[in-house]
Amino acid sequence: MDEITSTRHNPGIDPVLHAWGWEIPVYLFLGGLVAGLMVLAGYHILKAGRQQEKVSYPYAPMLGVILLSLGMNALFLDLANKPLVWRLYLTFQPASPMSWGSWILLLVYPALIGAAILHPPERVPFGQRLLALVRSWSEWLHQRPRLVQVLGLANLGGGIALGIYTGILLGAFGARPLWNSAVLGPLFLFSGLSTAAALMHLLAMVSRSGTGAPFADVALAGVFRLMDPAHCKHVMVRADASFLTIELAIIALWLLGLLTATGVHQQAAALLLGGPWTAPFWGLVILAGILVPLLLQFLELAGRIRHSAVPAVLVLIGGFVLRWILVEAGQASRWS
Amino acid sequence: MARLAMVIDTTLCVGCADCVVACKTENDVPEGFCRDWITEQVAGAFPSARLEIRSERCNHCDHPPCVGCCPTGASHVHQPGAVVLVDKQKCIGCKACIASCPYDARFVHPQGHVDKCTFCVHRVEHGQLPACVSVCPTRCMHFGDLDDPESGVARLLRSRRHHELLPAAGTGPRVIYLT
Numbered sequence: 001m002d003e004i005t006s007t008r009h010n011p012g013i014d015p016v017l018h019a020w021g022w023e024i025p026v027y028l029f030l031g032g033l034v035a036g037l038m039v040l041a042g043y044h045i046l047k048a049g050r051q052q053e054k055v056s057y058p059y060a061p062m063l064g065v066i067l068l069s070l071g072m073n074a075l076f077l078d079l080a081n082k083p084l085v086w087r088l089y090l091t092f093q094p095a096s097p098m099s100w101g102s103w104i105l106l107l108v109y110p111a112l113i114g115a116a117i118l119h120p121p122e123r124v125p126f127g128q129r130l131l132a133l134v135r136s137w138s139e140w141l142h143q144r145p146r147l148v149q150v151l152g153l154a155n156l157g158g159g160i161a162l163g164i165y166t167g168i169l170l171g172a173f174g175a176r177p178l179w180n181s182a183v184l185g186p187l188f189l190f191s192g193l194s195t196a197a198a199l200m201h202l203l204a205m206v207s208r209s210g211t212g213a214p215f216a217d218v219a220l221a222g223v224f225r226l227m228d229p230a231h232c233k234h235v236m237v238r239a240d241a242s243f244l245t246i247e248l249a250i251i252a253l254w255l256l257g258l259l260t261a262t263g264v265h266q267q268a269a270a271l272l273l274g275g276p277w278t279a280p281f282w283g284l285v286i287l288a289g290i291l292v293p294l295l296l297q298f299l300e301l302a303g304r305i306r307h308s309a310v311p312a313v314l315v316l317i318g319g320f321v322l323r324w325i326l327v328e329a330g331q332a333s334r335w336s
Numbered sequence: 337m338a339r340l341a342m343v344i345d346t347t348l349c350v351g352c353a354d355c356v357v358a359c360k361t362e363n364d365v366p367e368g369f370c371r372d373w374i375t376e377q378v379a380g381a382f383p384s385a386r387l388e389i390r391s392e393r394c395n396h397c398d399h400p401p402c403v404g405c406c407p408t409g410a411s412h413v414h415q416p417g418a419v420v421l422v423d424k425q426k427c428i429g430c431k432a433c434i435a436s437c438p439y440d441a442r443f444v445h446p447q448g449h450v451d452k453c454t455f456c457v458h459r460v461e462h463g464q465l466p467a468c469v470s471v472c473p474t475r476c477m478h479f480g481d482l483d484d485p486e487s488g489v490a491r492l493l494r495s496r497r498h499h500e501l502l503p504a505a506g507t508g509p510r511v512i513y514l515t
């Protein structure tokens with residue numbers, strides 16, 4: 001027998017660490033989503049120029065600004081000492097992923113806002129004067145192709161940095177074996193890309209401004225603008241599905257890495273392989289969030305079923321539950 | 337450079353928790369929280385089962401992950417003594433340090449900043465022992481500089497069998513237990 005009893009009873013620490021609540025998964029989800037939107041927008045700016053304004057891409061950066069602000073609000077709500085939040089910006093701590101993150105977050109705003117200005121919406125329900133002003137800025141920008149290119153690069157680079165950072169943030173905590181993996185960065189980036197593609201897809205359906213391609217994310221239309229429409233459909237489908245497939249492969253690598261590491265890492269993996277988080281992880285993340293959307297997309301493409309919003313909604317739910325489980329189960333994993 | 341450490345003789349500790357009460361009194365630790373605590377570990381099977389009673393706290397690690405991860409520099413290594421401290425004027429309560437400590441030695445103080453054992457650095461700098469060490473009725477706790485080969489703690493570690501907590505975590509804890 002090896003039994004440990006302790007008189008420690010600190011709130012949020014015992015019996016199981018619960019320092020972070022709902023705010024962190026919400027922030028990680030929204031951060032990843034915005035990262036994905038930025039990558040798609042950046043790629044579009046660099047490759048597509050202004051010919052593809054008809055696709056729903058123009059909303060991506062604007063939506064990104066709103067979602068990122070919501071995510072940062074969630075992060076702010078999590079702080080126990082809110083009045084001192086400005087302390088983050090009086091220093092740069094190179095060993096702290098959170099310090100990197102707070103500066104990255106500050107730097108992605110100008111890139112997102114610049115991209116939003118580049119392609120203002122055609123109509124807005126109110127604020128016509130503001131729209132006219134933004135249009136004049138947009139014209140000014142379009143006359144400077146170099147600047148547009150810088151904006152594209154800033155969105156692409158900023159999106160990749162933001163997406164990877166949301167994973168590295170957890171991966172850097174050596175004390176929590178479940179998070180102890182370098183692949184969390186790429187995992188969160190690809191999960192962010194798939195959720196961003198899903199969101200753009202939904203947006204295209206709602207606004208009816210998209211191509212109407214079955215389950216293909218309209219955002220990607222810009223990426224593959226050189227393809228003829230019939231061919232484009234297939235490429236978009238493949239690209240969309242590839243985000244999910246890569247995500248699945250990284251999850252497999254992550255679990256394999258844990259299972260082939262030390263005993264504490266194996267115990268951490270057991271939380272998802274028979275432990276308390278098994279059902280939500282395999283049911284909501286793997287099955288409902290990745291495998292079912294992949295299957296539905298395949299069937300839609302093959303013309304077996306009608307195009308619907310279901311795969312995109314499932315991808316968004318799966319992306320959120322992935323972060324939720326990682327934050328909760330990761331805190332429960334420990335060295336002792 | 338001094339490296340302050342605590343060496344605790346588990347063959348003497350009876351788990352009376354005087355150290356816990358002394359810490360709460362000395363450091364005004366809020367109700368419902370503790371900076372140090374008593375752990376009892378029973379290992380093995382009868383008749384060779386073994387009970388170890390430990391007074392535990394922040395280990396003031398040589399390689400403290402809680403310091404590296406802090407985005408504001410609030411968690412820092414205080415010199416002299418290499419004591420790991422939290423500057424509450426800088427702490428935003430992000431809890432990264434809490435997640436990074438393999439010993440779960442930190443907590444969020446009701447005032448919003450993160451709190452933990454300070455090795456009573458305010459007493460030590462005036463030549464006194466930490467409150468917990470000074471009140472222990474069995475005198476099982478020893479405090480001193482590990483880098484001074486003539487210090488009591490260095491001599492004890494040379495002459496007695498000892499272990500630290502979670503050595504595999506690689507943090508280099510400086511609260512060490514004699515067995």
Ligand code: SF4
Pocket residue numbers: 393394395396397400401402403420436437438439440441442452507
């Ligand atoms: S025990 Fe925890 S809080 Fe104390 S120095 Fe080590 S890692 Fe930091």
Ligand code: SF4
Pocket residue numbers: 405406407408409410411422426427428429430431432433434449450
């Ligand atoms: S909670 Fe305070 S001490 Fe801990 S990492 Fe955040 S700012 Fe630093």
